[in-house]
Amino acid sequence: MRAAVEQSALPIGTAGADEARRDRVELLNQLDDYVLPRLRSLDAPLLCVVGGSTGAGKSTLVSSIVGEVVSRAGVLRPTTRASVLIHHPQDARWFADNRILPGLARLTGGVGADEDPGQLRLVASDHIPAGLALLDAPDIDSVVEANRDLARQLLSAADLWLFVTTAVRYADAVPWSLLQQATERGTSVAVVLNRVPVDAMEEVRADLAQMLMDQGLGQSPIFAVLESRLDEHGLLPYTEVSRMRSWLTSLAADAHARSTVIRRTLTGAIDSLSGRASTLADATQEQADAADGLGSTVAVAYQHAHDEVAEGMSDGSLLRGEVLARWQEFVGTGEWFRQLDAGVGKLRDKVSAILRGRGQGVPTAELGEALHTGVAALIASHGEAAALAVARQWRTRPGGAELLAADPGLAGVSTDFDSRVQRLVREWQGEVLELVRSEAGGRRTTARFLAFGVNGIAVMLMLITFSATAGLTGAEVGIAGGSAVVAQRLLEAIFGDQAVRSLSAKARRRLLDHVDDLYAHERRRYDDALRGLSVDPDSADRLRAAVNAVKDAR
CATH class of the missing domain: 3.40.50.300 (P-loop containing nucleotide triphosphate hydrolases)
Known part of the structure; x- marks a missing residue:
């Protein structure tokens, strides 16, 4: 029991924690100063x-x-x-x-x-x-x-x-x-x-x-x-x-x-141990529950951030604004949308003729940069929202305000968060480029492939990654002016339907994996702070086991 009392810790300011800390010290002192030495030396x-x-x-x-x-x-x-x-x-x-x-x-x-x-x-x-x-x-x-x-x-x-x-x-x-x-x-x-x-x-x-x-x-x-x-x-x-x-x-x-x-005093002291140790066990359980609550707040906030990024990647919101403008420059607005009006089904047959000779002048860099900016903003905004949500809730929970006061940086994202987001998107874009190169194989000399080149095709793959299903139907043409549909049909003309679905799924999964790694890095700051509290989730069980062991021994 003495070991279990000593190992118990009450670092979180839960209700009654101050009294529990005093009780813990008094219990430990009585075990050290009286109960154990008197049991060892009844004739002292x-x-x-x-x-x-x-x-x-x-x-x-x-x-x-x-x-x-x-x-x-x-x-x-x-x-x-x-x-x-x-x-x-x-x-x-x-x-x-x-x-x-x-x-x-x-x-x-x-x-x-x-x-x-x-x-x-x-x-x-x-x-x-x-x-x-x-x-x-x-x-x-x-x-x-x-x-x-x-x-x-x-x-x-x-x-x-x-x-x-x-x-x-x-x-x-x-x-x-x-x-x-x-x-x-x-x-x-x-x-x-x-x-x-x-x-x-x-x-x-x-x-x-x-x-x-x-x-x-x-x-x-x-x-x-x-x-x-x-x-x-x-x-x-x-x-x-x-x-x-x-x-x-x-x-x-x-x-x-x-x-x-x-013996009367010793018996009374030992009789009191069970209740006092059980009360301490309840207090340490409150500590563990409070630490779990703080940890759950972090997990929920960053899971929500992940879900919001995943939703933002599929709801078409990234295919509007600057991205749409650059896409229209990329494909040539008039001709492409006349083809869409005539029927998406006719697009595949005419793609080679329309694209032939345009590949070298395609403004892929501007479209790729617009996608980069949109993706980075999506990831950064939800990461910042998660950090703010954690700080807001921690301030209302036992122990949370003290942790924020000890490390004010926990109230927001880490200092290198923005640079990590930018690096993440660049790395992902590079991976998409490699996916295209790997899938292209012998197709690199075809007219369809040469029309846009590796970079242009990679950008189109990124584009359809942010469509609702990475396999839009004609009913979804209205999304962002049909830009995702156009990109999808172009890639199908080059790789085929199944390959396009596989490529877009891989690109999406890799981006989400990168996002998970980024948010996990952000979460570790809070996890480290919680570990610094040294709350032992098994402390209450050890104390209760010790109480039962003392009762059994008597």
Whole structure:
């Protein structure tokens, strides 16, 4: 389960992702800091974490329980910098290494001015019984975020939480939210009501006991400490902490009692793992779904672009305007359309006579350039539309806006898109030329072939590639002035019906293949961005499998 939690990632800003990230860190910390080390070492000393609100007097209380100053106290906040762990000298081996709290660097010796929350200061003292360790944690409501986070982490590492509050702050919301969490996770809790005025002791203690009862912590011991003057060492009077000290000492001395506390907390922590890991699994599934949604948006946009290009290649729209004007120059408007008016069927018989001698003066370059421009515009416009569609939809989807902000170039086509389109069309036109050369074979010396030459025939093949079916009927003569019909009949006169259909199909397929490659290149930018999120689609399944494995093992 620990491995599955660590491998889970929540990079996308889905609803609840921030809370899920915090829960993931807390779950991982509790596995590392408490559950796994405690399972491996059930006989290790009981760790009592002393935690509470700012100004509750935790450090003074810890030093007073031990009987010597072991943790710094003061009026400035926050006073606790590094966490302080006090243990009996013979228990040093349990805490010197990374068995628990592996993320905290170890310090030894006196209090230093440069301590920080990333450190754990170890203090060995003969005044604390073997089998017990006290950990003075930072304030749970500290003004320093790192202190608050560490306090929560340390509380999750506790066999026993000694919750310290005061007569003034015992009902504050922050500590009670943590007490509720402790209840849910089965942590053993004892409560210290500190700095209680004599005349308020009975009323405040009774109210606190009722609150604990309502919280499900009615069995938790309550220790009340009167508001007292500190001695010359800054410690509370012994009478105020003697009951608490005796309780902790007897707990350390009684192996059975100590084991009961440890096992109760450990069992509660393991019980909580299933629900917390399952919740994390749901959150990681949302991440995978969000990533799939972003990816699907890209796929749909570029599939639509492909379909639009395919439609534009067959609806006759490319055979109008400049292309039509150049085509009419190419064939000689009057004579060709008089032949069409007389009947398309007569065209084949007269094509050789009309074309003979015209081949060298045919303006193929202008027609080819007009086709080039039209095809490039068709491909570029739909590629740009796809990029804009992706950007528009990503801005409304979890994670999409962040990806666009990280790489603004994703909001449009790639920087070399236009040059790639131009190169694509030129390459395709070259391939069409090769198709004609290959198909021509021995026909290159025929009158029909010589009338237009390889370039002219290639241009006509391109022209009929953009007709509705690459095999128009007489009813479709009206499309773009019948230009595709004329080109088709000319090529049929040279190659025959079947060869023309095959050539036009190959030319069309090759152009669409090039378009697919171009759009795939554009899509990879988005795919790379999504891969950079490191969303693991199998993460949720691994977490759920781990939950079931833990249940089965128990």
